[in-house]
Amino acid sequence: MADQAGTKPSAPSFDYMLYEGDPEHLRTVVATPNQPNPRIDPSLLKLRHRIGHGSFGDVWLATHHQTAQDYDEYHEVALKMLHPIKEEDIPKFLVKFDELFLKLRKLQGICWLHGVSVVSGKTSPQICIVMKFYEGSVGDRMSKLKGGKLPLPDVLRYGVGLAKGIHEVHLLDNLVLNIKPTNLLLDEHDQVVLGDFGIPFLLLGIQLPDPDMSLRLGSPNYMAPEQWEPEVRGPVSVETDSWGFGCCMLEMLTGVQPWFGKSVGEIYNSVVLKHEKPQLPSGLPPAVENVLSGCFEYDLRNRPLIGDILHAFESSRDAVFNDGEWIGLSSRVSLDKTLGSSHSTWFLAKDHLQVGDIVRSRKTPSNCKSMAVAEGTVVGLEKDTDRDGFVLVRVQGIHNPLRVSVTTLERVTSGLAAGDWVHLQDHNRNHSSIGILHSIDRDGCVTVGFIGLETLWEGHCYQLQMADPFSVGQFVTLKGNVFTPRFPWLHKREGIWATGKVVQILPNGCLVVQFPGKFALKGDCKSFLADPAEAEHVSFDTCPTLVDKYQHVEDHHWAVRPLMVAFGVLAAMKFGFIVGHSVGARLKKGRGSKTHNRESGRGNQDGKNSAGKSKWLPSPVANMLSRDGTAPPVAAR
Numbered sequence: 001m002a003d004q005a006g007t008k009p010s011a012p013s014f015d016y017m018l019y020e021g022d023p024e025h026l027r028t029v030v031a032t033p034n035q036p037n038p039r040i041d042p043s044l045l046k047l048r049h050r051i052g053h054g055s056f057g058d059v060w061l062a063t064h065h066q067t068a069q070d071y072d073e074y075h076e077v078a079l080k081m082l083h084p085i086k087e088e089d090i091p092k093f094l095v096k097f098d099e100l101f102l103k104l105r106k107l108q109g110i111c112w113l114h115g116v117s118v119v120s121g122k123t124s125p126q127i128c129i130v131m132k133f134y135e136g137s138v139g140d141r142m143s144k145l146k147g148g149k150l151p152l153p154d155v156l157r158y159g160v161g162l163a164k165g166i167h168e169v170h171l172l173d174n175l176v177l178n179i180k181p182t183n184l185l186l187d188e189h190d191q192v193v194l195g196d197f198g199i200p201f202l203l204l205g206i207q208l209p210d211p212d213m214s215l216r217l218g219s220p221n222y223m224a225p226e227q228w229e230p231e232v233r234g235p236v237s238v239e240t241d242s243w244g245f246g247c248c249m250l251e252m253l254t255g256v257q258p259w260f261g262k263s264v265g266e267i268y269n270s271v272v273l274k275h276e277k278p279q280l281p282s283g284l285p286p287a288v289e290n291v292l293s294g295c296f297e298y299d300l301r302n303r304p305l306i307g308d309i310l311h312a313f314e315s316s317r318d319a320v321f322n323d324g325e326w327i328g329l330s331s332r333v334s335l336d337k338t339l340g341s342s343h344s345t346w347f348l349a350k351d352h353l354q355v356g357d358i359v360r361s362r363k364t365p366s367n368c369k370s371m372a373v374a375e376g377t378v379v380g381l382e383k384d385t386d387r388d389g390f391v392l393v394r395v396q397g398i399h400n401p402l403r404v405s406v407t408t409l410e411r412v413t414s415g416l417a418a419g420d421w422v423h424l425q426d427h428n429r430n431h432s433s434i435g436i437l438h439s440i441d442r443d444g445c446v447t448v449g450f451i452g453l454e455t456l457w458e459g460h461c462y463q464l465q466m467a468d469p470f471s472v473g474q475f476v477t478l479k480g481n482v483f484t485p486r487f488p489w490l491h492k493r494e495g496i497w498a499t500g501k502v503v504q505i506l507p508n509g510c511l512v513v514q515f516p517g518k519f520a521l522k523g524d525c526k527s528f529l530a531d532p533a534e535a536e537h538v539s540f541d542t543c544p545t546l547v548d549k550y551q552h553v554e555d556h557h558w559a560v561r562p563l564m565v566a567f568g569v570l571a572a573m574k575f576g577f578i579v580g581h582s583v584g585a586r587l588k589k590g591r592g593s594k595t596h597n598r599e600s601g602r603g604n605q606d607g608k609n610s611a612g613k614s615k616w617l618p619s620p621v622a623n624m625l626s627r628d629g630t631a632p633p634v635a636a637r
């Protein structure tokens with residue numbers, strides 16, 4: 001679309017002025033003859049009209065003027081003008097962009113990038129990403145169709161293209177985080193290219209002007225649970241894009257945007273707090289249905305990787321269709337959570353065992369006490385160690401190797417396995433010191449999720465130690481030496497932290513806690529968060545005194561205390577009644593044998609045994625009464 005003309009462009013006539021500050025960063029990038037310079041002089045850009053307005057900025061149709069030796073070129077470009085960020089943050093963004101620029105230009109599935117520019121906006125300088133102008137997007141195509149949904153073969157074809165594009169971005173250690181039909185641009189061959197190569201990811205760590213935007217990184221309808229508050233509920237990782245992919249496919253299949261008609265707050269409630277998932281349509285090829293339902297797993301570790309998605313879409317794309325409808329057998333596929341544990345098959349498929357690996361039985365609620373394989377070495381692979389494979393494990397003390405399903409084993413490297421709780425000695429104060437190990441390579445390189453970090457921490461296993469694990473159902477409180485906790489927490493009484501029950505553990509180790517010991521109105525079951533580094537486990541064994549043990553009973557249910565009070569009052573009343581009655585009877589006894597006989601005849605009904613002792617009273621008190629015939633002072637009262 002390059003226009004060639006011999007004339008110089010006229011002065012820009014749009015809302016935005018050229019950035020005259022000529023900041024340091026614009027001068028630091030010098031293009032070498034073979035390497036194109038990512039920076040575009042803003043005077044070479046001319047805005048024509050605005051195409052659209054998105055969460056991260058506006059997209060303009062613009063002209064990019066390039067001067068060659070003997071002629072000038074005018075390229076029609078799309079210019080994404082990001083919302084203003086602080087001037088001092090602009091170089092940070094540009095450095096990240098520069099690192100990616102040349103690599104992104106080599107990718108097939110990403111829109112062609114011309115470069116980046118900084119223009120003077122109305123209030124402050126604004127970053128503009130200059131890219132090739134495409135004629136339309138998948139979103140545009142959908143909006144022109146009746147019902148807004150695409151035929152299944154097209155969805156599968158676009159799905160393959162999108163998965164390839166995301167995969168390419170992931171290979172550059174970048175995340176897209178903003179996958180939606182309007183960002184899937186279509187080239188002249190009707191192939192999908194990603195219009196957003198990961199702008200939210202480049203903005204990570206940069207303070208955004210709108211405080212709401214800093215909490216979430218993406219477009220609300222397409223955002224995974226961890227994307228809303230990555231420092232608290234994160235980390236964002238490659239599987240975060242699997243959720244966005246799932247949302248996008250769902251919209252193409254149904255013509256309806258996920259969570260359509262809901263406000264941002266309502267989407268947050270549904271996705272983050274209530275763990276709701278968008279509904280999948282029926283009649284999909286089984287592999288596609290299986291992979292898409294996996295995309296909506298709450299815990300990102302249980303979601304498929306983009307490679308798994310690509311595999312499912314590619315295999316189904318070539319399947320048999322009749323008028324665009326899948327004609328395979330029943331497509332109901334259950335996303336099996338194996339072993340009754342919280343791990344999906346996608347989780348288990350992320351590690352492949354090899355001969356020589358040290359393994360142990362995977363921890364599940366049912367086998368944490370007696371494990372089949374405490375520790376052993378893989379000595380043989382029975383077949384492909386994919387999901388249903390078996391391996392031969394040599395365990396010390398057992399003569400023959402055991403034949404064990406790979407799904408029940410976890411690989412141990414330097415004493416650590418994915419999912420372990422770990423403690424980082426030298427940690428940045430901004431993040432917790434205790435987190436959850438997400439992966440460990442055979443060479444000891446690890447990734448860990450910590451509260452306070454938006455992405456996975458990367459390091460080496462020698463920096464980590466095993467930490468005491470927390471589990472769902474445990475009771476926890478804050479440590480006594482914590483005065484200003486990371487998250488708000490309830491007090492039991494002045495200076496004493498309340499005890500709550502862990503109802504969920506987030507992938508970064510953040511504990512989601514409820515307080516069954518505190519009365520809450522129906523539907524008002526509020527959850528609190530706790531940093532595992534500030535929390536400690538509470539159980540009857542850890543309660544030192546009898547009073548503490550009783551108080552821990554109260555932590556189990558708010559009704560315990562009123563019941564105990566009611567029971568105490570009733571017991572005291574009964575006690576008073578019996579004692580009073582007994583004293584009265586003894587006084588009457590002295591008045592005559594006739595009366596005495598009548599009274600003693602009713603004795604058993606009043607809770608006394610034949611010896612005249614109260615069944616309700618502890619024997620020393622009853623003995624006291626029977627010996628001297630008077631009630632002790634407390635009973636008399």
Ligand SMILES: Nc1ncnc2c1ncn2[C@@H]1O[C@H](COP(=O)(O)OP(=O)(O)OP(=O)(O)O)[C@@H](O)[C@H]1O
Pocket residue numbers: 051052053054055056057058059078111131132133134135136137139178182183185195196218219
């Ligand atoms: N390179 C491009 N060529 C042609 N159209 C584009 C290009 N990039 C974006 N668009 C279109 O511009 C419109 C606005 O895009 P923009 O990305 O700002 O909005 P969005 O996708 O709704 O939100 P977000 O800012 O979250 O990406 C969309 O319809 C999109 O398809």
